[in-house]
Amino acid sequence: MTGTPILQDKVAIVTGAGGGLGRCHALELARHGAKLLVNDLNGEAAQRVADEITAAGGQAIAMAGSVTDEAAVDAIVARLMDCWGRIDILVNNAGILRDKSFAKMSIEDFRTVVEVHLMGAAIFSKAVWPVMREQQYGRIVMTTSSSGLYGNFGQANYGAAKMALVGLMQTLAIEGEKYNIRVNSLAPTAATQMTDGVLAADALTQLDPALVSPGLVALVAEDAPSRAILCAGAGNFASANITLTHGLYVGRTDDAAARVIDGWDAVTDREGEAVPAYGFFQAERELAASGAEVPAMAVAR
Numbered sequence: 001m002t003g004t005p006i007l008q009d010k011v012a013i014v015t016g017a018g019g020g021l022g023r024c025h026a027l028e029l030a031r032h033g034a035k036l037l038v039n040d041l042n043g044e045a046a047q048r049v050a051d052e053i054t055a056a057g058g059q060a061i062a063m064a065g066s067v068t069d070e071a072a073v074d075a076i077v078a079r080l081m082d083c084w085g086r087i088d089i090l091v092n093n094a095g096i097l098r099d100k101s102f103a104k105m106s107i108e109d110f111r112t113v114v115e116v117h118l119m120g121a122a123i124f125s126k127a128v129w130p131v132m133r134e135q136q137y138g139r140i141v142m143t144t145s146s147s148g149l150y151g152n153f154g155q156a157n158y159g160a161a162k163m164a165l166v167g168l169m170q171t172l173a174i175e176g177e178k179y180n181i182r183v184n185s186l187a188p189t190a191a192t193q194m195t196d197g198v199l200a201a202d203a204l205t206q207l208d209p210a211l212v213s214p215g216l217v218a219l220v221a222e223d224a225p226s227r228a229i230l231c232a233g234a235g236n237f238a239s240a241n242i243t244l245t246h247g248l249y250v251g252r253t254d255d256a257a258a259r260v261i262d263g264w265d266a267v268t269d270r271e272g273e274a275v276p277a278y279g280f281f282q283a284e285r286e287l288a289a290s291g292a293e294v295p296a297m298a299v300a301r
Contacts, residue, residue: 004033005031005032005033006032006033006217006221006222007029007032007033007034007089007217007220007221008032008033009033009034009035010029010033010034010035010088010089010220011034011035011037011080011084011086011087011088011089012026012029012034012035012036012037012087012088012089012090012091012220013036013037013039013076013080013087013089013090013091013124013128014026014029014036014037014038014039014091014093015039015040015067015091015092015093015094015120015124016039016040016041016067016093016094016095017036017038017039017040017046017049017093018038018040018041018042018044018045018046018048018049019040019045019049020190020209021093021188021190021209021212021213022040022091022093022094023049023209024190024209024210024212024213025091025093025212025213025216026038026049026053026060027049027052027053027056027210027213028210028213028214028216028217029089029091029213029216029217029220030053030056030058030059030060031056031058032217034058034088034089035058035059035060035084036050036053036058036059036060036061037060037061037062037063037076037079037080038050038053038060038061038062038063039062039063039064039065039067039076039094040062040064040094041064041065041066041094042064043062043063043064046062046063046064047062049062050062061079061080061083063075063076063079066120067092067094067116067120067121067123067124068115068116068119068120068123070123070127073123073124073127074127076127077127077128077131081131086131086135087128087131087132087138088132088135088137088138088139088220089138089139089140089141089220090124090125090128090138090139090140090141091141091143091216091220092120092121092124092125092140092141092142092143092165093143094116094117094120095116095117095143096112096113096116096117097113097155097158098110098112098113098157098158099154099155099158100154101153101154102156105156105157109157110156110157110160112157113157113158113161114157114160114161114164116161117143117158117161117162117164117165118161118164118165118168121142121143121165121168122168125140125168125172128140129176129181132176132179132181133176133179133181136179136180137179137180137181138176138179138180138181138182139181139182139183139184139219139220139221139224140169140172140176140181140182140183140184141183141184141185141186141216141219141220142165142166142168142169142183142184142185142186143162143165143185143186143187143188144162144163144165144166144169144185144186144187144229145158145159145162145187145188146187146189146231147159147162148160148161148162148163148164148165148166148187149162149163149166149187149229149240165185166185166229166242169183169184169185169227169229170227170279173226173227174278176226177226182224182225182226183226183227184219184224184225184226184227184228184229184230185228185229185230186212186215186216186219186230186232187229187230187231187232187240188209188212188232188233189207189212189231189232189233189234190207190208190209190211190212190233191203191204191205191207191208191209206234207233207234208234211232211233211234211235212232212233215230215232215237216232218230229241229242241275242275242276243270243273243274243275244273244274244275244276244281244282244285245267245268245269245270245272245273246269246271246272246273246285247266247267247285247286247289248260248263248266248267249289249290250263251290
């Protein structure tokens, strides 16, 4: 690298960073100049990563704690503010798997996965939110998954949590815009402990988690996008979008259901589809199709 590092003096938190993808994220952010708080449930693992960063000339501290423990999360944020006085970047990476077909999955396993992935990200984001608002700057990344975006057998709990994180991203990005808080999602494909036994050995060799982390840097840089869903794996980067088709207007008729069934091709025709900038976009389009007056909605409140 030449010139000023992309993340010079930015302060970052990476959760679940004691190994695997989180470790690669922490190392890559540090390589680009960020100061790191390495968080993991395993304190020794977190400390090893922090030591690795400092040995390479970077700055890092480690703190153990569950992302679902509000008191532990608050303590991490307080420690970081005491050390460096600001928090610029939060990478919600911590996660677990409890894979089974839905028929065999217990509600306890469903709830546990949602608690770690979704509630953990919400708890950490909530903890840094006032800091980022006050300093008029913040970058938050949710870790989603193709299992959430598109579904995957045996991962009803994981998929539900991962898609929910996209919804959280969408709303936080809207609410954070006026404070220069940009929120994005990363959908990684990487060989980690969570993919052991899932992918073939030859595929795993191509899916080095370090090949995902450069995409993360793009999502947390000063000129980062907002509301992007970046899919990354094996050195390839692509964008996923939640779109809305133009649709078919049926109106209030006795045969409305039959017209929807018969017109399904028109309902799902993707020509001219849009990426809505806010939730009420759908209602605006529906009201316009009906000929009704479309009210002006205040998106930011």
